Amino acid sequence: MSNRGVRDWVRGAKHVAVLTGAGMSAESGVPTFRDAQTGLWAKFDPQQLATEEAFRANPSMVWDWYAFRREAIAGVQPNAGHRALAEFAKRHPGRLTLITQNVDGLHQRAGSEGVLALHGNIAQDRWLDTPRDCCNADAVAAGSPPCCDRCGNMRRPAVVWFGEALPQLVFAQAEQAARHCDLMLVVGTSGLVYPAAGLARTARGRVAIVNPEPTALDDAADAVLRGTAATVLPQLLED
């Protein structure tokens, strides 16, 4: 199947669901997780950085690592792929549901509304433990991490760590979109992390993958387009 063929599927679809992963933002300069040379998990051990146990064991190291990524992300821009998705949704209200595993907020910065962010948002934080009366998010003691100066409850990044549940309502909306779409575009994800990857397998309609490399979801796809997000998406989503 060619890019043109999938573009025709887009044109014919009443409802398009899009599932994005780290490769979506690669051309903006955000590193992926699993690419062999440049991926974050090639350099850092996720068990030491992306679990609640790791945060409790070494809060400042984990907080600082997230603060470093947060700053790096604040310095990059959405790419032509992010923009093509946002512009399509504006031109076709109600036809596209955007589901992302990314925590970088680049879809939102490109102008996409109603993004279903399955893994949270790195720009936000929340309490580690259930907040008590003394915990006031607007008056935390500065620090790494900031914490409640009365009880010591710590702020943590508002992202989903390994072993944690996805935000229930957001995931339910994503499943609903998968079950009702005529076409799902699966862009820039290795398809290895569940339950997010499972959405491509529950998609009711056709599935088209956009990725320069093979993925674990290729067997579920009706079309596999070997290209990058910033080059292929503008082609697929043009009117």
Ligand code: OAD
């Ligand atoms: P991965 O790092 O596992 O996969 C990135 C994918 O992007 C790979 O399949 C690459 O081939 C592809 N890719 C690289 N450059 C690309 C480009 N320019 N255009 C399109 N694709 C490109 O990232 P995810 O699949 O997003 O979880 O990983 C899933 C989850 O694992 C993440 O959300 C994160 C991580 O641990 C949490 O933080 C909870």
